[in-house]
Amino acid sequence: MMEHSEIQQLLPAYVDRELGIVDTLAVDRHLETCLACRREIEEQRSAGMRIREKAPYFSAPPALHAQVVTGLPSSRMPRTSPLARRSWWPQTAAALTVALAAALAWGVGEYRMARSPQQILTDELVASHIRSLQVDHLTDLVSSDQHTVKPWFNGKLPFAPPVIDLAAQGYPLIGGRLDYLAGQNVAVLVYRRHRHPINVTIWPGKDLPTRPQMTDRQGYHLVRWSAGGMNFSAVSDLGENELMQFVALLHT
Structure with a gap:
C-alpha cells in the first residue's frame, strides 16, 4: 500500500x-x-x-494589433536593420514556444508508446488486484475445495487452469473468479495467508520467464512465471519471503 x-x-x-x-x-x-x-x-x-x-484576459486593441503587424520585417529588409533586430526575438520566442509544446507532446506520446508489453501487463495485473479489494469482489465462487473450484471454470474459459490446495502449507484456497486481461478472459484463483489475499491469475501461454520473477508496484509485490503451457501471476501485499514461498509451492 x-x-x-x-x-x-x-x-x-x-x-x-x-x-x-x-x-x-x-x-x-x-x-x-x-x-x-x-x-x-x-x-x-x-x-x-x-x-x-x-484570471484577467486582455485582447489587444485594433491599433496595437495593426502596429505589431506593420512592424514585422519583410523579406527585403536587411537583417542588420534595427527593426529586424527588435522584431527577431518576439518571432523567435513564439516559434520556440510552439516547438517546445510540440516537443513535449511528442515526448509524452513517445514515453507512453515506449512502455514495454511487460510493463503494461504489470499495471493491468496490479490494477485487477486493487479492484478486487476495492469493490469486495475477490471471488465469483467461494470454496476451499479444489475439486469444486476447478470444474467451476469449465465452459467459462477455453482452458483448464490448474488448481492446487495449499491449506496444509498455510495458504488456503478461498475461491476463484473470472477476469479480463490483455484482451482475453483469464482465471483468477484466490488464496489467503493470514489476512492477506493473494490473487493468482492464470492464462495460456509461455510469454513469461520459467523462473519466477518479482516486481514491486504501488506497494504490492507481483511475481510472474510460466509453467506447463500456462502463464502465472501472483499479486499480494504479503511479505516478499512468504509470497516467494507460496510461489515455490505453486511452481513445483
Missing part, C-alpha cells in the same frame, strides 16, 4: 486527471479513509476554479 506522503504527491496530478489507472485506483482507495486528503482535493479543485473564473 502507498504511504500517506506518497499519495499527497499524487494529488495535483489526480485533480488534473493525469494519473494512470493504477495510481488513480490507489488514490481512490486512500481517499475512502483519509479525510485530510479529501479536503486537500477539494481545496485544489476550488483554487483551480477561482483562477479560471477570475
Whole structure:
C-alpha cells in the first residue's frame, strides 16, 4: 500500500486527471479513509476554479494589433536593420514556444508508446488486484475445495487452469473468479495467508520467464512465471519471503 506522503504527491496530478489507472485506483482507495486528503482535493479543485473564473484576459486593441503587424520585417529588409533586430526575438520566442509544446507532446506520446508489453501487463495485473479489494469482489465462487473450484471454470474459459490446495502449507484456497486481461478472459484463483489475499491469475501461454520473477508496484509485490503451457501471476501485499514461498509451492 502507498504511504500517506506518497499519495499527497499524487494529488495535483489526480485533480488534473493525469494519473494512470493504477495510481488513480490507489488514490481512490486512500481517499475512502483519509479525510485530510479529501479536503486537500477539494481545496485544489476550488483554487483551480477561482483562477479560471477570475484570471484577467486582455485582447489587444485594433491599433496595437495593426502596429505589431506593420512592424514585422519583410523579406527585403536587411537583417542588420534595427527593426529586424527588435522584431527577431518576439518571432523567435513564439516559434520556440510552439516547438517546445510540440516537443513535449511528442515526448509524452513517445514515453507512453515506449512502455514495454511487460510493463503494461504489470499495471493491468496490479490494477485487477486493487479492484478486487476495492469493490469486495475477490471471488465469483467461494470454496476451499479444489475439486469444486476447478470444474467451476469449465465452459467459462477455453482452458483448464490448474488448481492446487495449499491449506496444509498455510495458504488456503478461498475461491476463484473470472477476469479480463490483455484482451482475453483469464482465471483468477484466490488464496489467503493470514489476512492477506493473494490473487493468482492464470492464462495460456509461455510469454513469461520459467523462473519466477518479482516486481514491486504501488506497494504490492507481483511475481510472474510460466509453467506447463500456462502463464502465472501472483499479486499480494504479503511479505516478499512468504509470497516467494507460496510461489515455490505453486511452481513445483
